[in-house]
Every structure is written in structure tokens, then in C-alpha cells.
Amino acid sequence: MKILVTGFTPFGNDTVNPSWEAVSRLPDEIDGATVQKVLLPVEYRRVRTLLEERLRNDMPDAVMCVGQAGGRAMITPEKVAINCMDASLPDQAGLLASDLPVREDGPTAYFSALPIKGMVSAMQQSGIPGALSYSAGTYVCNSTMYHLLDLIAQLQLPVRGGFVHVPFLCEQTVGRAPSTASLPLPCIIEGLKACITAIVQTDTGSNTDVHGYTH
């Protein structure tokens, strides 16, 4: 099977984004699955175009988007993406979204199609702090998860999609409040590897039939 894993560029005042730092260092193969890595800009709208290109051209079996959730202490697979963009920070294209829909007239929300509980268990069994999250926020990570699941639904693709938030890297907490949580990079990489293993182990191979060939 083929898994597309995305990370984001740095945004706000940060010069690194732990999502891309970790995603870019993942091996090219995990548990027999091919891992393809893609860097996404922190832009509400361009993400949709880029994801659609990747879905159409690469035909992955699963897509796991990854982003930074500064302040969280654990690696958190997200349950749900909502049709709302609302943040005090503009995106990298300068869009300041105040209670806008991700897609006009789109469904209120989409649930992750990834095995999120299995991903949390796999992380915990590897000694990595993982937990479920029931809100991906209302900034670009939430809209990215929404676009991904909306594209998969609209294009009727046999693809499992979802999103994982990761904490700050240790060095990003310098200058922040003393209680700011973080994880070392190797720990985030191991956590994402455990998530991918859980995805691979729940693959049914059903895409083979739909596309008429084996990925």
C-alpha cells in the first residue's frame, strides 16, 4: 500500500514546524508500505489544490496529514474536522478568516477515516505519549483535514484520510512560558511511525479492486 504523509511549513513566529521536521525524516517504507512525504504551505485555500493534485496523481491508499499543535503535550490523532475557519492569525497568503466556511454549503463536519484509537494504542505501546483529540481547532490544520476528507468524499476515492497534531519541539519552547509542553524530535518521529504502522495493519487491500490494479 501507499501512504501519503504531509507536514507544514513554519508559521507565526516559529522558524521550524515539528510536523515537517518529523515527516521529512520518516523512512520511505514502513511495515511494507511506501511512505510519500509532501510539504504543505499554511494556506487555507492552496492546500485544497495541492491535496487534490496528490490524490489524483499519486492515488494513495491512505493520507495522514500532520501539523503542529503548540502547547499540547501529546501526539494527538484528530477525530473530527469542522466546516469553519476562524483565527486571529492570518494564513501565509494573508487571509484572516473570521467564521468562514471551509467549503460553502459543505457538510458541517467529517470524521477521520484513520484507525485513531489503534494509532493511540500503537504509540502508547511504544512508550510514546499519544491521546485522542476531539478538536483540530479552526485554523489551517482543521481546514486541511476538512479539505482532505471533502475531496475524498466528492471524488469518491477509496482512500482513508485523517490528521495528527504534534507538540512543539523542545527548542521551540525557549522564550515561552515555563509550563509550555514539548517533545524531542526522535520521539515525534517514533510516534508517527507507530501511527503509520497502525494504518498499515488495518489496510484491507480493498483499493486493489476499485482501481483494478495493485498499488
Ligand code: PCA
Ligand atoms: N499548525 C496549524 C496550521 C499549521 C500547523 O502546523 C494549526 O494547527 O492549524
